[in-house]
Amino acid sequence: MxxxxxxxxxxxxxxxxxxxxxxxxxQVLPVEPPTLQRGDRWVYRNVDxxxxxxxxxxxxxxxxxxxxxxxxxxxxxxxPENPSTVYQTLDQRSCRRMQDSEQEVCGGPMRMPITxxxxxxxxxxxxxxxxxxxxxxxxxAKAVEDLKTEAGTFPTxxxxxxxxxxxxxxxxxxxxxxxxxxxxxxxxxxxxxxxxTWLRDGRPDAHTMTELVEMQLK
Numbered sequence: 509m510x511x512x513x514x515x516x517x518x519x520x521x522x523x524x525x526x527x528x529x530x531x532x533x534x535q536v537l538p539v540e541p542p543t544l545q546r547g548d549r550w551v552y553r554n555v556d557x558x559x560x561x562x563x564x565x566x567x568x569x570x571x572x573x574x575x576x577x578x579x580x581x582x583x584x585x586x587x588p589e590n591p592s593t594v595y596q597t598l599d600q601r602s603c604r605r606m607q608d609s610e611q612e613v614c615g616g617p618m619r620m621p622i623t624x625x626x627x628x629x630x631x632x633x634x635x636x637x638x639x640x641x642x643x644x645x646x647x648x649a650k651a652v653e654d655l656k657t658e659a660g661t662f663p664t665x666x667x668x669x670x671x672x673x674x675x676x677x678x679x680x681x682x683x684x685x686x687x688x689x690x691x692x693x694x695x696x697x698x699x700x701x702x703x704x705t706w707l708r709d710g711r712p713d714a715h716t717m718t719e720l721v722e723m724q725l726k
Contacts, residue, residue, distance in 0.1 A: 530689070535663040535693070536652045539622040541599055542696035544570045544578065545726035548641035550697055551585065553658070557702075557715040565721070568594070568697075601631075609623050615643075617669045617689040622649050625665075640678055643685055645671025655690050657699050658721040662692035664699060673694065673705055683707045695723055 519576040548570040554563045565586045571579040571593075572648040580594040595603040600618035605611065615631025625647045631644045647669040655664045669687040674680075705713040 522552040532652050532654055532663045536665050537622065537624065538709065539620055539665055539691060539693060541620045542693065543595060544573075546570060546572055547724075548696065548726050549614065549724040550695070550720060552718050553721050555719070557717050557718045558712060561691045571600075586599075586725040594668060602634065604635040604637065605639055606635045606642065609639075613642075615685050617647050619647070621665075622665060625649050625652065636673075641673060643671060645669040645675050645685060645687070653690075656693070657719050658708075659695075659699065659723055660666075662690075662694055662699050664690040664692045666690050681708065681715060685712075695720060 510661045519726075520702050522694040531594045549567060551565060551567045552571075553565045555561065556563050564584060566582055566584050569581045569583075573579070574595075576598060578596045578598065578600075580596070581591060582594055583589050595612075596618075597603060597614050599612040602616040602618070603612050603614040605613070606615045611635055615634035619629050628646065630644075630646045634645045635642050635643075647667055650668045651664055651666045653664060653666060655662055669685075669689075671685050672682055673685045674682045684706040686704045689698050690701045691697070697720075698718075701718040702716075703718070704715045707713050
C-alpha cells in the first residue's frame with residue numbers, strides 16, 4: 509500500500525506543473541490576428557534535417573494590407589535574392605495559385621483566432637509555392653509551450669497538420685505530409701516550422717526546419 513506521504517508528493521508535483529504551465533497559457537491563448545506595421549521584419553534560417561545542414565536564410569517584410577489580404581516581401585539573404593511577394597488572409601492563411609490557374613486558394617496551418625487547445629480545422633488543394641502541386645491536411649492546436657530559438661524564447665501555440673501532397677506538373681505523384689508550426693503572439697508570426705514529406709512507398713522525401721533568427725517590429 510502506498511503511503512499518504514507518497515500521494516501528497518505526487519499531488520504537489522502535479523500542482524507545481526499546473527502552476528508552471530498556467531502563465532504560458534495566459535500569455536498565448538486566445539491567439540488573435542496580429543496588428544502588423546509596415547516594415548515589420550523577420551529573418552529565418554532553413555535547415556535540411558536529413559543532413560543537418562543550413563541551406564538558406566531569408567527575410568520577410570510586411571508591406572501593406574491590400575483589401576482582405578496581407579502582403580509580404582520575401583528575399584533570400586544567402587544566395588540569389590529571388591525576391592517574391594507573398595499573400596495571406598487577415599486570419600493568417602497562406603494564399604497561392606496553381607501553375608496553370610488564376611484562381612487563388614488560401615489555407616495552411618495558421619487560422620485565427622485560436623481560442624482553445626484541441627481546436628481543429630482543415631484545408632484542401634492548397635498550392636505549393638511553385639504551383640506544381642498541392643496539399644490536403646487536417647490541423648489541430650495541440651499544445652502551448654515556451655520555445656527557444658536563435659531569436660530568443662517565446663511562449664507559443666504548437667499547431668500540427670497531417671495529410672497528403674500531390675504533384676500535378678513535371679510528373680505526377682503523391683505521398684504523406686506533416687507540418688508542425690509554433691506561433692508566437694509576441695513575434696506576430698511563427699517562430700519555428702517543421703515540414704516533412706514522404707514518398708508513396710514511405711521513404712523520406714523532404715524534412716526541413718525553419719527557425720526565426722532575428723526580428724524587428726515597429
